[in-house]
Amino acid sequence: MRLRALLETDALGLRLLGGDDELDRTVRGVMTTDLRDPSRYLSGGELVLTGLAWRRSADDSEPFVRILASAGVVGLAAGEAELGDVPDDLVLACERHRLPLFAVNEDVAFATITEHVVRQVSGERAGDLAAVVDRHRRLMTSGPAGGGPEVVLDLLGSDLDLRAWVLSPTGRRIAGAGEPLTPGAGAELAAEHLAATRTGRRGPHRATVGGTTYSLFPIRNTGRGAVPASRDVRETVLSDWLLAVEADASDWPAARLDLLQGVTQLIAVERDRRDAARTVRRRLAQEVLELVQTGAPPAEIAARLRVAAPVLLPGLGTAPHWQVVVARVDWEEEGGSPVEAGPAAQSLLEEILVDPAAPGAETADRIAVAHTGEEAVALVPLPAVPASAAEPDEEQAGEGHADEPDHAREDTGLHAEALLAAVREPLSSGLADDGRLTLGVSAAVHSAEGLRGALEEARHARRVAAARPGRVCAAGHHELASHVLLLPFVPDDVRRAFTARLLDPLREYDRRHRAELIPTLEAFLDCDGSWTRCAARLHLHVNTLRYRVGRIEQLTGRDLSRLEDKLDFFLALRMS
Incomplete structure (x- = not known):
């Protein structure tokens, strides 16, 4: 039945106080309560009847209504026998949470309303509908043979x-x-x-x-x-x-x-x-994380990794490489209790690490995510590279490549931006205007000794991502060059003053003379100060290039033959 039908029955003595645009909600049950927190007894779809005995002051209305709305209650009916008129603070709380509110005349017993709702709801659930629901329930609870959600759909x-x-x-x-x-x-x-x-x-x-x-x-x-x-x-x-x-x-x-x-x-x-x-995989990740963070001996961490590898990669013959991914969800503070973000970040990171093209839960069986405080940490195993791909030939070994297994794996490992590419749009909607997701990815490591460094690397990458604008940001280990790591943390006013002092004279000169000094400076630095390569890239005569560089030095008072001045220009261009 719909809430609207309650108002059409004069014998119920209900008067609508708010929520007239929500009267098409479906009532699937009724509950009478005067508990301050009845959430444990609610399953959603109920009309709640209350005599207001839970209300001791005006401050009690907001938390009571918030609990009902979060539990999926479709309407609230408050009796007038205890306090006379329904208090204004309750009316306002219901308006804020879009919960329809009815006043119950003191001459009408709650039992009358309960009996009417139960009779209506029970009648509408009769016949074939009840049989279909029961059929669904049997399939979902019959164990592996039931087929899970696919059969229900x-x-x-x-x-x-x-x-x-x-x-x-x-x-x-x-x-x-x-x-x-x-x-x-x-x-x-x-x-x-x-x-x-x-x-x-x-x-x-x-x-x-x-x-x-x-x-x-x-x-x-x-x-x-x-x-x-x-x-x-x-x-x-x-x-x-x-x-x-x-x-x-x-x-x-x-x-x-x-x-x-x-x-x-x-x-x-x-x-x-x-x-x-997922409990076993989470526990494995939590145990490894605690060992790494407490500085446990590498042998102890390696033993725990050997336990984790068969669980996460069944049938794996050799110890895998590992990557660490760190994620954090931050919410802007509002009135009331702070939001606990650690478990949410854990669940979200488990979802992000699943291949978006893979339906079902199978690929999630290889994901182990722990959380500590507000941060979620994933331990991701990478399958062993086939011998043909992992072992260099004799010529490569002679050139010193045989001792660099981690670099050979970067293409097969996780990449920060790729993880978020398919999920950025929906996550941004869920974060709305008051939430942020930041994520950092480490390089692959092949031993327990490297795991602590991988964790710190992933955390540094996440902090770099956090310094960027946007609701959903990620950074990887390859972005941790010194200038990338440091620049996001330079105060904005310092960055603006530094870049203006070095680049504004060149921009103004380019604006007046169309001299292209800024593009020339970028190309010169990108070519490591090579006159020949830079002139070829810009399709200029070397003498023309020397003239432009001289003009840059004259306008800025800097010397592009000095390493310090080259570095300052490089940083100014990156910050502009």
């Missing part, structure tokens, strides 16, 4: 003619019936879903991608590791799955909406099962 297609997909928060397909989504559609749908979730709008959310309309239903983690419903939405927005249905659910009857909500709850059980399977 097949049933949606066969029973209700609905095409649907389960997507990760980055838009990666986890399950789906029939044909896959068009390329890029998953990321767009995830971005739409995350943006709608951040605004506080209740699902399903309507989205149009490539001329096709979809309805997006959240699939929230409901297991023992779930975040309580009363916590900040930012703690779960980047980790919840979603169900994308190729249909417009805005005009669906309550029975069909109820079925889809039931399906999301069943898929959430599968999500909990997969999360539980």
Whole structure:
């Protein structure tokens, strides 16, 4: 039934105090409570009845309503018997959280409302719909033979003619019936879903991608590791799955909406099962991280790595190389409790490290992510390079290449920007205007001795990424040259003064005379001060090049034959 139907029944004595644009919400149950935090007894879709005994002051209304809204309650009905009129602070709190609020006349018993809602809801769930839901439930709980989400989505297609997909928060397909989504559609749908979730709008959310309309239903983690419903939405927005249905659910009857909500709850059980399977890998990563950070002997770390390798790369014959990836999610502080970002960063990094083109969870079985404080740290094994690729020929060995195994692996390892290329759009939507994701990637190391250095390298790279503008930024080990590492941390006013002092005279001269002194300076430095190579690159006579360089030295008072002055110009150009 819809909330609107409650107002059409005079015997219930309900009067609407706010939320008239949300009256098409579907009521799937009713609960009476005067607990200050009833979240443990809520599953979503309830009409909550309260006598307001929990309210001791005006400050109590905001946290109570926030808990109800986070738990998916569709409406609140407050009795007038205890306080007379419903308090204004409760009305305002409901408006902020877009929760419809009703006043219950003191002459109407809560039992009357409860009986009416239960009778209506039970009647609408009768018949074939109940059979379909039960069929889904049996399939999802029948163990490996049940087939998981794929079978449930097949049933949606066969029973209700609905095409649907389960997507990760980055838009990666986890399950789906029939044909896959068009390329890029998953990321767009995830971005739409995350943006709608951040605004506080209740699902399903309507989205149009490539001329096709979809309805997006959240699939929230409901297991023992779930975040309580009363916590900040930012703690779960980047980790919840979603169900994308190729249909417009805005005009669906309550029975069909109820079925889809039931399906999301069943898929959430599968999500909990997969999360539980990650426990071993997370524990391995946590143990290795603690050993590395406490300065444990390399032999002890190596022994733990030998335990981790078969778990992360089953059947591996030789010890792999390892890379370290560090990620951090930062939220701007708002009123109330700070947001705990460490677990969110851990879950998000596990998702980022999965190949976006690989459906399902198989590739995630090789990912071990720990978290310490606000930071998530991934230990990523790299399969051994085939002998033909790893062993140089005699001529190469004679040139000194045989002792450089790590450099030969860079092309097969992880690259910072490549990790974020496919997920930047949806993650930016989930971070909105108050969140940032920064990520750093180390070079590959082949032993326990190198792991501590790899961790510090990844952390330095993440700090370089954090100094850049943008909501989602990454940096890799190859960007840790001295000037790249140091320049982002120079104060803006110092950078502006330094570059203006060196380059403004040249820019002004170029503007007046079209002399191209700035391009000449860049080419001269890029050619390491070689007159011949620079003149050839610029298609100039060497004498013309010497004239331009002389003009640069005259205007700036610098000498381009001196290393110090070359370095200053190099840094000024990089900072401009």
